[in-house]
Amino acid sequence: MPQYLRTRTALFLCSLCLLAATVHAQATAADRPNVLFISVDDLRPELGCYGNEEIKTPHFDAFSKRATTFTQAYCQAAVCAPSRASVMTGLRPDSTRVWDLRGNFRQNLPDVVTLPQHFHKHGYHTVSMGKIFHNHMPDRVSFDEPDLRPAKYMTAELIDREPESFYHDDALNAELVRIRKRRLEKNPNAYADGWAYGRSTESFDAPDSEFYDGAQTDLAIQTLGRLKEKKQPFFLALGYYRPHLPFVAPTKYWELYDRDQLSMASNPFLPKNSPVMAMNSAYELKGCYDLEHVKHPSVAKLTEQEARLLKHGYYASVSFVDACLGKLLKGLTEHGLDKNTIIVVWGDHGWKLGEHGSWCKQTNYDIDLRVPLLVHVPGQTSSGACRAIVELVDLYPTLCDAAGIAIPDNMEGTSFLPLLSDPELNWKSAAFSQFHRSPRVTPDGGRYMGLSMVTSRYHYVQWRDWNHVTGVAGDLVAVELYDQQVDPSENTNIAGLDKHQPLVTKLSQQLHRGWQFAMPVE
Known part of the structure; x- marks a missing residue:
């Protein structure tokens, strides 16, 4: 030839x-199965399915009956930007170099392939709406259809507005617009594009669809109907804004609770022997007009009436999101998509409701690091609670594993898919998190990085001098140790007791070895 x-x-x-x-x-x-990826901002494990008998969350609880509910799931940093960057890249904060709210992983790692980008490469149509990445720095290149919004929020005056700051009080909204204008005139690069909070709470008697999370639930259901007609699987990411401050929710969810009967935090005080850089007090509350008297970094000084109002607002907001979740999952079923869709519901970090004399997040305490995580995979035959230690950084490889696509080589978490079949498997020996303190908020003007490790019994934290330019942690300045078996609320730091020094040495060595040596043994 x-x-x-x-x-x-x-x-x-x-x-x-x-x-x-x-x-x-x-x-x-x-x-391949579809993926419904649901994040809930500032949601701590404060749900009926996590043992809270006071809060009203029937739809979370119903979903937990066909999902695996992880009771020992941890974020990698207890604040939005670094936690979400870690989830969406499968990398830890020291790799993304996102340690605070201003950090931008795409600037630090221009070519990193995010979770939805990886699914797109494997034939998925990817869509996002709501808060997936940190809201004022969305990564639009990650999705085929990025940042979808309900139509009524697409007007010129609302398109660049932070949905967290929407109120129904027109006078308050107008005032916030004026504040934003002044901020941007003073600093064109103002944080959060200049938006501010108004009041800490608002109850308004209107249908759910008159609130942002309700409206985007309706949009998500409409989008599901459109996506099911495509000849390819979808990855739909939906980020709920509540229960983030301000606590704005329909009146009917406020009416589910008697404010005077709500149980308040049993430990409204700093942990005994806690180092000065460990507590953040109530950083976000200062942005609310009605709580301007809250000073930082001292322990938050709220009246009982103010504290009850905040807890009432948090619970009402959670119940509102619960109703949105129920409507969304019902829509998934009505579209005939429930049998072939992976469903993940996760909170980006915990939140304090007066514990340790503080509010909000931004510490290394368990109350801020432990998150709700519920996962359902088509064909899953087992459900219920799983007590194995898992981390949010594990979500990227787990979803790849569940969808039958290749797991990237650079992952810094591990797939916990086997736990959905056997929740009693011997799994990770520890979860690793971190949080930094800047001179702006530390009483002594120091800059520190707190390195946290949670094992099956102990929570160990090292505070080190930290160079925010190089990202290198230096000299050890303080240590925390909590025995969660006898002190689950972490009220006493026992690191300084002589009898615990062998344990401190052992845990220090384990922390130094790092997350690579805590992975489950195959």
């Missing part, structure tokens, strides 16, 4: 192979 015929024949056969591979890949992608 002449050379040119051999070449043409080879090219033809090669084309057939490529075509066959493409058809196979398309068929494989079409058969």
Whole structure:
């Protein structure tokens, strides 16, 4: 056979192979499960399915009956931007170099492939709405359809507005617009694009769809109807804004609770022997007009009436999101998508409701680091609570594993998919988190990084001098140790007791070895 015929024949056969591979890949992608990826901002494990008998969360609780409910799930940093960057890249804060609210992983790692980008590469159509990345710095390149909003929020005056700051009081909204204008005139790069909070709470008697999270639930259900017509699986990310401050929710959810009967924090005081850099007090409350007297970094000084109002607002906001979740999952079923959709519901970090004399997040305490995480995979035969230690950084590889697509080599978490079949497996020995303190908020003007490690019994934290430019932690300045078996609320730091020094040494060595040596043994 002449050379040119051999070449043409080879090219033809090669084309057939490529075509066959493409058809196979398309068929494989079409058969893969969809992903419904639901984040809830500032949601701590304060749900009925986590043992709280006071809060009203019937839809979370119903979903938990067909999902695995992880009771020992931990975020990598107890504040939005670093936690979400870690989830969406599968990398830890020291790798993304996002340690605070201003950090931007895309500037630090321009070519990093996020979770939805990776699913797109494997045949998925990816869509986002609500708060997935930190809201004022969304990563639009991650999605085929980024940052969808309900139509009524797409007007010129609302398109650049932070949904967290929406009130129904028109006078208050107008005042916030004026504040923003003044901030931007003073500093064009003002944090959160200049938006501010008004009041800490608002109850308004209107349908759920008149509130942002209710409206975007309706949009998500409409989008599901559109996505099911595509000949490819979808990855739909929906980020709920509540229960983030301000606590704005329909009146009917406020009416579920008697404010005077709500149980308040049993430990409204700093942990005994706590180092000065460990507590943040109530950073976010200062942004609310009605709580301007709250000073930082001292312990938050709220009256009982103010504290009850905040807890009431938090609970009402959680119940509102619970209703949104129930409506969304009902819509998924009505569209016939429930049998072939992975569903993940997660909170980005915990939140204090007066514990340790403080509010909000931004510490290394368990109350801020432990998060709700519920996962359902099609065909899952077991459900219920799983007490194994898992981390939010594990979500990226877990979803890849569940969808049958390749797990990237650079992951700094591990797939916990086996736990959905056998929740009693011997799993990770520890979870690793961190939080930094800047001179702006520390009483002594120091800059520190708190390195946290939670084992099956102990919570160990090292505070070190920290260089925010290089990201290098230096000299050890303080240590915390909590025995969660006898002190689950972490009220006493026992690191300084002589009898615990062998344990402190052992845990220090384990922390130094790092997360790589805490992975489950295959």
